[in-house]
Amino acid sequence: MDYNGLHKGPCFDRDLCMQEVLEYMRPKASGWILILLYGMIFVIGLVGNFLVCFAVWRNPSMRTVTNYFIVNLALADFLVILICLPSTVIEDVAMTWFFGRIMCKIVKYLQAVSVAVSVFTLSCISLERFYAICYPLSFKSTPRRAKVMIVVTWVLALLMAIPDLICLDTQHNSGLPADFSLLTTCKPTWSHSIQVGVQCFNLLVMYLLPLGFMFCTYFRIVRCLWSNNIPTESSRDQLHSNGSNSAAENQLRGRRNAAKMLIAVVVMFCICYLPVHLLNILGYANALDLIGDYITLLALMSHWLSYLNSAINPVIYNYMSMPIAPSAQFACKYIT
Secondary structure: OOHHHOOOOOOOOHHHHHHHHHHHHOOOHHHHHHHHHHHHHHHHHHHHHHHHHHHHHHOHHHOOHHHHHHHHHHHHHHHHHHHHHHHHHHHHHHOOOOOHHHHHHHHHHHHHHHHHHHHHHHHHHHHHHHHHHHOOOOOOOOHHHHHHHHHHHHHHHHHHOHHHHHHEEEEOOOOOOOOOOOOOEEEEOOOHHHHHHHHHHHHHHHHHHHHHHHHHHHHHHHHHHOOOOOOOHHHHHHHHHHHHHOHHHHHHHHHHHHHHHHHHHHHHHHHHHHHHHHHHHHHHOOOHHHOHHHHHHHHHHHHHHHHHHHHHHHHHHHHHHOOOOOOOOOHHHHOO
């Protein structure tokens, strides 16, 4: 936020400047609503993602290949909510980065890493499910292979977020006295053209390409599961011989439910991250004037939605497990 938008011209009267800035930073009704919404995400996200990890850790039967990826996704979401959400809500409400230059780099870097881990993990889940369901005889998923893929996702995420670690810095508002820390921002320091290129790269690699890949894999999975062809010969024989009560049909029903749940997770990721990517592109393209006076509200909601994505997955696991077993706490145990 440019202080010149609050006070016409540079601030020469220090006391008047401080008074106006503090009044500007004081939370309004919308700010308290935002704090409440973020607080709900903080509690639900921490508790839900912790319980997902705890459930798989305590139950050896739940340590399937897909569940390893789900735990990895929950871990990334837990870290971003614990480390990044508190500073974000303070920054959004007070319009100031209070935590200094080092934390500016660390917090934003970890947030970028978490998003990348989430994207890569969702892609790995879709790939693993695709081969396990559509080509069960030619590909065998193993926990060791899953763990290797998880390590690779973290390494790639840590490397791809390095530009954020390099370019992010605190920037003092030019309209305020030099010793004022109020209305300081944490944002990239690269030139405008480089920032546009980086944002376009992130949009392509972290959003469009993964979503296109997941759409193709889940489309094939849905065609396979909802067709008349059961994936394995043994399953088809059991289904034809035992009818609707066969174990093969129960397994098929469970796989269909798991596919629905995973598709819901991907759809929520698509919805939650679309606004923030769109606003970033419009901002770097100097096209935010097209939105008009709603830009501040849309920016705040886009931030909130990105954190909502880190909290909503455990809710999806629990809700979509209810049709199978009302007493179930997590849908993870049904993913085989």
